[in-house]
Amino acid sequence: MSKKLVIDPVTRVEGHGKVTVHLDDNNKVTDAKFHIVEFRGFERFIQGHPYWEAPVMVQRLCGICPVSHHLAAAKAIDQIVGIEPEDLSVPAQKIRKLLHFGQVFQSHALHFFYLASPDLLFGAESDPLKRNVVGVAMEYPELAKKGILMRKFGQEIIKLVAGKRIHGISTTPGGVHKRVSAKERTYFLDGKDIPSIDTMIKWSIEIIDFMKSYHITNKEFLDTFAKYPSGHLGLVNKKNGFLELYDGVLRATDSDGNITLNDVPNDDYNQYFYESVKRWTYLKFPYLKHLGKEKGWNRVGPLARINICEGIETPLAERERLDFKAITNGGINNMTMYTHWARLIEVLYCAEMMKNLLEDDDILSNDLTRKGERRKEGIGIIEAPRGTLIHHYEVDDKDRITRCNLIVSTTHNNEPMNQAVRWVADNVLDGKPKITEGMLNQVEVAIRAYDPCLSCATHALGQMPLEISLYDSLGNIIDVRRN
Amino acid sequence: MKNKTIVLGIGNIGRQDDGLGWLFLDFLKEEGFKGIDVEYRYQLQIEDAELISHYDKVVFVDATIENIKDGFYYRICEPSDKFGFSSHELEPETILFLENDLYNKNPKAFILGIQGYKWNLKMGLSKEAKANLDKAEKFFSSVGTSSV
Numbered sequence: 211m212s213k214k215l216v217i218d219p220v221t222r223v224e225g226h227g228k229v230t231v232h233l234d235d236n237n238k239v240t241d242a243k244f245h246i247v248e249f250r251g252f253e254r255f256i257q258g259h260p261y262w263e264a265p266v267m268v269q270r271l272c273g274i275c276p277v278s279h280h281l282a283a284a285k286a287i288d289q290i291v292g293i294e295p296e297d298l299s300v301p302a303q304k305i306r307k308l309l310h311f312g313q314v315f316q317s318h319a320l321h322f323f324y325l326a327s328p329d330l331l332f333g334a335e336s337d338p339l340k341r342n343v344v345g346v347a348m349e350y351p352e353l354a355k356k357g358i359l360m361r362k363f364g365q366e367i368i369k370l371v372a373g374k375r376i377h378g379i380s381t382t383p384g385g386v387h388k389r390v391s392a393k394e395r396t397y398f399l400d401g402k403d404i405p406s407i408d409t410m411i412k413w414s415i416e417i418i419d420f421m422k423s424y425h426i427t428n429k430e431f432l433d434t435f436a437k438y439p440s441g442h443l444g445l446v447n448k449k450n451g452f453l454e455l456y457d458g459v460l461r462a463t464d465s466d467g468n469i470t471l472n473d474v475p476n477d478d479y480n481q482y483f484y485e486s487v488k489r490w491t492y493l494k495f496p497y498l499k500h501l502g503k504e505k506g507w508n509r510v511g512p513l514a515r516i517n518i519c520e521g522i523e524t525p526l527a528e529r530e531r532l533d534f535k536a537i538t539n540g541g542i543n544n545m546t547m548y549t550h551w552a553r554l555i556e557v558l559y560c561a562e563m564m565k566n567l568l569e570d571d572d573i574l575s576n577d578l579t580r581k582g583e584r585r586k587e588g589i590g591i592i593e594a595p596r597g598t599l600i601h602h603y604e605v606d607d608k609d610r611i612t613r614c615n616l617i618v619s620t621t622h623n624n625e626p627m628n629q630a631v632r633w634v635a636d637n638v639l640d641g642k643p644k645i646t647e648g649m650l651n652q653v654e655v656a657i658r659a660y661d662p663c664l665s666c667a668t669h670a671l672g673q674m675p676l677e678i679s680l681y682d683s684l685g686n687i688i689d690v691r692r693n
Numbered sequence: 694m695k696n697k698t699i700v701l702g703i704g705n706i707g708r709q710d711d712g713l714g715w716l717f718l719d720f721l722k723e724e725g726f727k728g729i730d731v732e733y734r735y736q737l738q739i740e741d742a743e744l745i746s747h748y749d750k751v752v753f754v755d756a757t758i759e760n761i762k763d764g765f766y767y768r769i770c771e772p773s774d775k776f777g778f779s780s781h782e783l784e785p786e787t788i789l790f791l792e793n794d795l796y797n798k799n800p801k802a803f804i805l806g807i808q809g810y811k812w813n814l815k816m817g818l819s820k821e822a823k824a825n826l827d828k829a830e831k832f833f834s835s836v837g838t839s840s841v
Contacts, residue, residue: 273735324739343739344774344787347794355743355795362740376735 242635277313278594282601284381285590291383292582295457301575302385308567309371315560316364317595323357335648385579414558436546436630436656439465443508444515451520455593467542476591507625510597512552524562630656698729703755710809710822713756737783746796753785756809764825770802
């Protein structure tokens with residue numbers, strides 16, 4: 211009798227999703243899918259609102275990366291009021307970037323210490339009662355404390371700029387509404403009340419060193435688990451092709467490093483992307499038009515960004531990038547588990563950039579806003595922690611939003627995550643007489659590497675228990691496990 | 694200089710009775726209770742374990758669906774290593790456990806649970822929840838600062 215395995219919801223990710231694996235009579239995998247079962251419809255209900263409300267409203271998409279949505283929308287709304295990213299005042303650019311680096315820093319720290327490290331420290335098939343952040347805190351207290359304080363530091367930076375750690379407001383059309391005071395920045399520099407930015411840099415290096423040690427003893431796992439060829443997409447600095455998180459041009463490569471999207475300006479994104487839909491998930495599948503559905507999909511996020519960039523402007527992170535690239539002899543890395551390592555390089559990059567910005571007197575300036583000539587359309591693209599985030603708005607003469615298109619990071623990663631699920635199904639579950647909890651967790655380990663934010667991707671509210679159900683071919687439940 | 698007591702209100706005023714935790718904090722501020730810090734939370738975060746380690750006493754205030762005879766309860770919070778399936782589900786007991794395990798300051802901890810009834814996307818408490826909030830506020834007003 212053929213069977214269908216269901217993992218619902220997938221755990222230790224942001225939001226709710228489920229996985230189904232179909233097995234035939236011999237427990238051979240016949241199909242595997244990653245479904246996103248949430249729906250909220252932000253693109254629709256934002257229509258009719260005044261354009262200046264967009265950066266405030268859309269950040270409610272998510273409690274983990276509200277800053278990313280706030281800034282992407284702000285960049286788009288800047289264009290509505292006639293301001294290109296380079297036209298912002300220098301202080302406004304730097305204050306926004308400080309906010310963005312704080313956001314990426316805290317989000318990456320949260321993911322590594324809270325969601326991913328239990329799998330790495332204890333093993334994907336270890337006791338699930340221990341395989342969580344509480345287990346990490348009990349067995350690796352110093353690591354846990356650093357993780358907590360790194361996350362806190364990023365959150366405090368967000369609070370500094372946006373007023374609140376979650377759902378704060380910083381931007382105004384054409385700028386920001388608040389400067390940083392000298393006293394406020396001292397809080398992050400002197401180490402009296404919280405560990406200083408220099409400590410954040412030191413700890414970021416220590417965590418990368420941990421990852422390198424892990425690599426030595428677990429190389430085969432990192433090299434092989436959920437490895438598959440893919441495209442890689444992200445922003446790069448328009449002048450030198452370096453890693454860029456706030457504003458750049460779109461670049462993509464195929465799995466061998468051949469350029470498939472050649473430094474395209476943000477305003478032209480619509481000429482290059484299509485999104486397909488499938489009946490079994492609310493999440494769309496973006497792809498590059500000229501390559502088609504089968505070959506045009508791309509990974510986004512830390513691994514993609516490190517793959518496509520030509521350098522990093524901060525010295526310590528650049529040194530780490532070079533070490534990372536040496537593993538693949540300078541070529542493209544298609545090994546999914548290296549995403550964790552790439553993420554930690556970005557943690558260090560963000561820490562270095564925050565130090566640069568905190569020590570820059572421009573953030574103390576009151577020169578905060580610019581005005582230009584009103585337009586009817588605005589496009590904002592940034593690199594959110596999880597990858598390329600696109601906000602696109604059209605407005606009418608009465609300042610009302612008439613159209614909104616959001617392509618969020620996790621949406622880009624939809625096909626890559628499905629590929630990851632299929633890899634685990636084929637390589638771990640296939641043909642096994644008994645499917646264990648540890649095997650099922652490996653499906654989640656593959657998905658977790660992408661740090662998917664399912665709330666962002668489709669946007670849901672609600673509560674679900676962890677439930678894993680086993681179905682026969684007629685749809686009858688023959689086994690259920692609950693968390 | 695921090696105070697010795699922190700009160701963490703958990704919830705969302707955009708979800709009707711889920712706003713009980715925040716509204717109780719508003720009450721504390723309006724009444725001018727001395728010696729306490731307050732923090733508004735949509736949900737508890739792991740770094741709250743570090744935050745509460747700086748205090749002698751912590752009170753978690755949240756709406757609850759439990760059926761409570763008096764409309765609210767105020768009880769000791771015991772540390773627990775139970776862990777939910779996502780980062781959106783951190784319980785006060787888990788935060789206290791993490792504090793005890795990582796920082797070992799062991800603040801006295803309490804949970805104020807106030808019964809709520811409606812949780813839709815809407816501002817404003819239900820009539821029943823408002824009555825329960827009033828009871829909780831009256832209780833704390835009568836026993837004074839030391840109770841908080």
